[in-house]
Amino acid sequence: MKPAAAQKRIEGVLAPVVTPFRADLAPDADRFVRHCRWLMKSGCAGLAVFGTNSEANSMSVEEKLELLDALLKGGVPAAALMPGTGHCALSDSVKMTREAVRLGCGGVLMLPPFYYKGVADEGLFRSFAEVIERVGDERLRLYLYHIPPVSNVPITLELIERLLARYPGIVAGVKDSSGEWPNTRAMLERFKDRGFDVFAGSEVFLLDNMRAGGKGCITATGNVNPGAIDKVFRNWRSGDADKLQAGISATRKIVQKVPMIPALKAIVAHFGNDAAWQTVRPPLVELTPEQDRQVISELKAAGFSMPGL
Amino acid sequence: MKPAAAQKRIEGVLAPVVTPFRADLAPDADRFVRHCRWLMKSGCAGLAVFGTNSEANSMSVEEKLELLDALLKGGVPAAALMPGTGHCALSDSVKMTREAVRLGCGGVLMLPPFYYKGVADEGLFRSFAEVIERVGDERLRLYLYHIPPVSNVPITLELIERLLARYPGIVAGVKDSSGEWPNTRAMLERFKDRGFDVFAGSEVFLLDNMRAGGKGCITATGNVNPGAIDKVFRNWRSGDADKLQAGISATRKIVQKVPMIPALKAIVAHFGNDAAWQTVRPPLVELTPEQDRQVISELKAAGFSMPGL
Numbered sequence: 001m002k003p004a005a006a007q008k009r010i011e012g013v014l015a016p017v018v019t020p021f022r023a024d025l026a027p028d029a030d031r032f033v034r035h036c037r038w039l040m041k042s043g044c045a046g047l048a049v050f051g052t053n054s055e056a057n058s059m060s061v062e063e064k065l066e067l068l069d070a071l072l073k074g075g076v077p078a079a080a081l082m083p084g085t086g087h088c089a090l091s092d093s094v095k096m097t098r099e100a101v102r103l104g105c106g107g108v109l110m111l112p113p114f115y116y117k118g119v120a121d122e123g124l125f126r127s128f129a130e131v132i133e134r135v136g137d138e139r140l141r142l143y144l145y146h147i148p149p150v151s152n153v154p155i156t157l158e159l160i161e162r163l164l165a166r167y168p169g170i171v172a173g174v175k176d177s178s179g180e181w182p183n184t185r186a187m188l189e190r191f192k193d194r195g196f197d198v199f200a201g202s203e204v205f206l207l208d209n210m211r212a213g214g215k216g217c218i219t220a221t222g223n224v225n226p227g228a229i230d231k232v233f234r235n236w237r238s239g240d241a242d243k244l245q246a247g248i249s250a251t252r253k254i255v256q257k258v259p260m261i262p263a264l265k266a267i268v269a270h271f272g273n274d275a276a277w278q279t280v281r282p283p284l285v286e287l288t289p290e291q292d293r294q295v296i297s298e299l300k301a302a303g304f305s306m307p308g309l
Numbered sequence: 310m311k312p313a314a315a316q317k318r319i320e321g322v323l324a325p326v327v328t329p330f331r332a333d334l335a336p337d338a339d340r341f342v343r344h345c346r347w348l349m350k351s352g353c354a355g356l357a358v359f360g361t362n363s364e365a366n367s368m369s370v371e372e373k374l375e376l377l378d379a380l381l382k383g384g385v386p387a388a389a390l391m392p393g394t395g396h397c398a399l400s401d402s403v404k405m406t407r408e409a410v411r412l413g414c415g416g417v418l419m420l421p422p423f424y425y426k427g428v429a430d431e432g433l434f435r436s437f438a439e440v441i442e443r444v445g446d447e448r449l450r451l452y453l454y455h456i457p458p459v460s461n462v463p464i465t466l467e468l469i470e471r472l473l474a475r476y477p478g479i480v481a482g483v484k485d486s487s488g489e490w491p492n493t494r495a496m497l498e499r500f501k502d503r504g505f506d507v508f509a510g511s512e513v514f515l516l517d518n519m520r521a522g523g524k525g526c527i528t529a530t531g532n533v534n535p536g537a538i539d540k541v542f543r544n545w546r547s548g549d550a551d552k553l554q555a556g557i558s559a560t561r562k563i564v565q566k567v568p569m570i571p572a573l574k575a576i577v578a579h580f581g582n583d584a585a586w587q588t589v590r591p592p593l594v595e596l597t598p599e600q601d602r603q604v605i606s607e608l609k610a611a612g613f614s615m616p617g618l
Contacts, residue, residue, distance in 0.1 A: 025399065025439070057397040057424035060370075060404075088366040088397070090334065090590055095369075113592045115366035115423065117459055123592035130334070130591055150426055152461055153592075281399055282439055283422045283432035283462075 009141065009172065009197060010082060010106045011215045012045025013206075013230045015222030016053040018264050019067070021279045027063050031277065033074035035223075035268065038309055040076060043230030044222060047076065048109050048175070050084035052150055053220045053261055058281040061092050065099055078104035082218075086111030086145060090127065094134045097142075107141035109175055109218070114151040121159045132167055140170050147177035147201065154178075157190060164196060175218045177201030181208060188212045203229045204252055207245040210236040220260050221252050224267045224306060254298045258291040259284075266292045267299065271306040318450065318481065318506060319391060319415045320524045321354025322515075322539045324531030325362040327573050328376070330588045336372050340586065342383035344532075344577065347618055349385060352539030353531060356385065357418050357484070359393035361459055362529045362570055367590040370401050374408055387413035391527075395420030395454060399436065403443045406451075416450035418484055418527070423460040430468045441476055449479050456486035456510065463487075466499060473505060484527045486510030490517060497521045512538045513561055516554040519545035529569050530561050533576045533615060563607045567600040568593075575601045576608065580615040 017039065020031035036047055049071065050056035050064050064083070072078055085096040085108040093110070100108050110131070112124050132140065144163070146155040155174070163171045173196050176184045184205060188198050192213040200209040200217040206229065209217060216233055225248060232244045255263050262280050266287050269277035278286050287295070326348065329340035345356055358380065359365035359373050373392070381387055394405040394417040402419070409417050419440070421433050441449065453472070455464040464483070472480045482505050485493045493514060497507050501522040509518040509526040515538065518526060525542055534557060541553045564572050571589050575596050578586035587595050596604070 052424075058399055058422065060398045060400040063398075063400055089369045089372075090367055091369040091372055113367065115361075115459065116592055117461070119592040120594055123594045126591035126594070150424065152426070282435035283425055283428040285429055285432045285435070 007079070007106070007139070009215070010046040010080065011197070012233050013043055013216055013222050013226055014046040014048045014082060014199070014218040015039050015044050015226060016048045016051025016218060016220060018223050018261065018268065019054045019056070019059070020277055021281055022276070023279065025279070025281055027059060027067055028276070029067055029070035031274070032067055033070055033076070036071055036076050037074065039223070039226055040080065042308060043226030045216065045230070046080040046082055046106060048082045048084065048218045051109060051218070052147060053223065053264060054084070055261065055281050055284065056084050061087070061096050064096065068100070068103065072103060079106045081105040082107040082109050082143060084109045084111065084145065086113070088113045088115045090130055093131050097131055097140070098135045101135055101137045101140050107143050107172060109143045109145050111145045111147070111151055112153045112155060114153045117152055119153065121156060121162070124153070124155070124159055125162050128163055129166065132170055138170070141172040142170055143172055143197070143199070144174045145177070146174055149177070149179065157186060160187070160191060160196070164191060164194060169195060171196070173197030173199065173215065175199045175201050181205055184209060184214070185212055188214055202252065203232070203248050206232050206248070207236055207241055220264060221255055223264045224255070225251050225304070227307070251299070251302065251304060254302060255295060258287055258295050262287045263291070263295050266295060268309070270296050272309045316388070316415070316448070318524070319355040319389065320506070321542050322352055322525055322531050322535055323355040323357045323391060323508070323527040324348050324353050324535060325357045325360030325527060325529060327532050327570065327577065328363045328365070328368070329586055330590055331585070332588065334588070334590055336368060336376055337585070338376055338379035340583070341376055342379055342385070345380055345385050346383065348532070348535055349389065351617060352535030354525065354539070355389045355391055355415060357391045357393065357527045360418060360527070361456060362532065362573060363393065364570065364590050364593065365393050370396070370405050373405065377409070377412065381412060388415045390414040391416040391418050391452060393418045393420065393454070395422070397422045397424045399439055402440050406440055406449070407444045410444055410446045410449050416452050416481055418452045418454050420454045420456070420460055421462045421464060423462045426461055428462065430465060430471070433462070433464070433468055434471050437472055438475065441479055447479070450481040451479055452481055452506070452508070453483045454486070455483055458486070458488065466495060469496070469500060469505070473500060473503060478504060480505070482506030482508065482524065484508045484510050490514055493518060493523070494521055497523055511561065512541070512557050515541050515557070516545055516550055529573060530564055532573045533564070534560050534613070536616070560608070560611065560613060563611060564604060567596055567604050571596045572600070572604050575604060577618070579605050581618045
């Protein structure tokens with residue numbers, strides 16, 4: 001294996017970047033790079049491209065690798081990237097993870113294979129282990145992606161224990177999108193002092209996560225509200241942290257009244273004055289005009305803006 | 310669009326063919342072709358390669374296309390093939406469906422995109438419609454794959470209604486793996502006289518399905534018990550149909566006491582005297598020695614055999 005550099009781990013706010021599509025549903029690399037650059041200058045410490053909110057599973061490996069290439073050519077530093085590389089197919093996960101490491105990405109965020117349900121931890125352990133062994137590179141920083149409401153395949157504490165014992169340093173952390181704070185807390189209590197970085201899957205838990213030893217959050221609304229969320233991250237020890245947290249939680253609450261992914265795209269479309277952003281790939285559908293009006297007007301009423309977009 | 314030939318639709322027993330893997334987990338084309346040829350001469354009217362029981366979602370599009378190519382070179386007629394071509398990624402589904410049609414496959418069995426849960430029928434309609442439009446070939450025979458216990462994304466009667474109204478002749482039928490006979494019956498009552506062929510997802514419902522106007526079954530245990538299941542299909546109007554049905558249901562009951570996919574592989578390994586068949590890809594795990602002994606000894610006690618394997 002290629003030896004690991006003493007690389008700094010990603011900490012802070014990461015956006016699972018929404019993916020723009022052209023009218024013919026092809027990925028739109030130009031708009032993607034532009035949005036990623038805006039996120040990096042607006043509060044994001046890193047970009048979890050190809051996540052759930054990116055409609056990543058609606059794209060082929062080739063389409064994602066082309067976007068990754070465009071991003072690096074567009075000047076986004078590889079060390080700030082934590083692309084999603086977990087697929088149902090072992091071969092796809094290996095291919096994409098290998099490429100991410102080769103390009104110098106700061107980490108990868110890996111879904112378990114999610115077609116078969118009720119599989120044993122042994123099978124999931126083998127899945128992650130096969131990817132790690134086949135990539136065979138000590139530079140790999142693998143973050144586990146626990147999102148049972150969507151994947152329906154949970155990553156248990158026992159599975160983390162086994163992976164961390166076998167691959168310390170490579171198994172680097174988790175994004176917990178269970179939406180259950182007791183689960184995040186349990187991960188922190190058991191693993192945070194063993195080189196395992198816990199990211200909340202929503203900024204709603206950011207302050208709790210920081211106070212309990214976490215490293216930040218990877219959150220959908222990081223796509224539209226990165227500055228305010230980053231402010232909580234940077235000021236979590238300060239006296240007004242609770243107030244700042246209440247502000248970002250309130251914004252999130254507005255956004256998640258309507259379907260999240262088309263909502264994020266509608267918000268980028270509106271505040272960036274670029275209607276093309278509304279396009280989603282099937283099986284998702286764009287917001288209805290009524291939903292669109294609702295989320296935009298409530299955000300405006302709350303004083304929301306996207307400076308510099 | 311290329312005009313449709315007056316091709317005969319597949320009817321009867323289809324096996325979702327188990328996929329052999331080498332020790333390094335690469336698909337084993339030689340063993341695959343051999344098993345497919347055995348199935349075709351042992352009772353199967355067709356082969357639903359790349360289904361759930363094929364561990365198809367654990368393979369990349371490229372790996373599956375290579376197996377398909379090997380199968381055709383191995384002399385299995387394309388008209389008997391109904392490969393699974395549905396993926397999470399629209400681009401993958403289009404690529405694989407296009408290739409299946411180009412090769413002359415009798416049909417394709419298509420999962421809905423299954424990562425996002427709770428999506429609207431509108432989004433699923435658009436998913437199937439995009440694939441049909443992009444393939445753009447009247448020879449396409451698309452069978453919908455309803456398997457909510459695994460995909461967690463159901464294909465509703467309303468969705469079938471919309472697709473059938475928009476793409477009559479192309480939307481050709483369904484495999485109902487809901488395990489709920491009332492659902493299969495509802496599909497039959499509503500669609501069977503509109504060029505929509507209903508296949509039961511298990512031979513347990515084969516006789517019921519034939520009596521209600523269905524066209525056969527696509528069943529896991531078709532991999533190991535095709536002759537007896539085909540006998541029910543061919544004799545469903547006869548006086549001993551119920552007795553024949555009881556026999557195949559009893560065999561199924563033995564097999565499904567243990568995890569189905571590794572069980573099928575263990576049975577092929579045992580009765581074909583070829584231990585390499587036991588290998589599964591993660592996230593699945595092979596049977597324990599005890600489970601293996603149990604299923605084999607119970608099958609033997611019931612007089613089960615795989616003649617000519």
